Amino acid sequence: MDILRAIVQIVYIGICIVLTVIVLKQEGKSSGLSGALTGGSESYWTKNKGRSAEGMIVRSTKILAALFIVLSVVLNLNW
Template sequence: MDILRIVLTIIFVINCIVLTIIVLMQEGKSAGLGAIGGGSTDTFWSKNKGRSMEGALEKSTKFSAILFLVLAAVLNINF
């Protein structure tokens, strides 16, 4: 059981580093004062967001965050 705990801890640390890097790579979502005037944000990139680099980063962030929560819960169990 100690070996399993060590392996899960190593995976947890690697996931933490990857999650930090992915979050730092993302662009800010704030539109600033331009959003108050109702400026249109429908561009080619906003319509095809899932296929862009930003869409891939969002999916990776969600996956890494779920893995983070699951590993944190598993490592908290005293086995």
């Protein structure tokens, strides 16, 4: 059981590092309120943002955050 716990801890540390790097790579959402106030219209880029590299970063952030939470709970169990 100790080997399994050690493997889960190594995976957890890896997820923490990758999640930190991915969050730091994301662009800020500066066009939110100011874009609404100035009448910013939707362009091709804003409509297809989910299919771009930035969309992949956002999706992978969500997946890694979910894994982070699950592994945090698993590591907190007394086994």
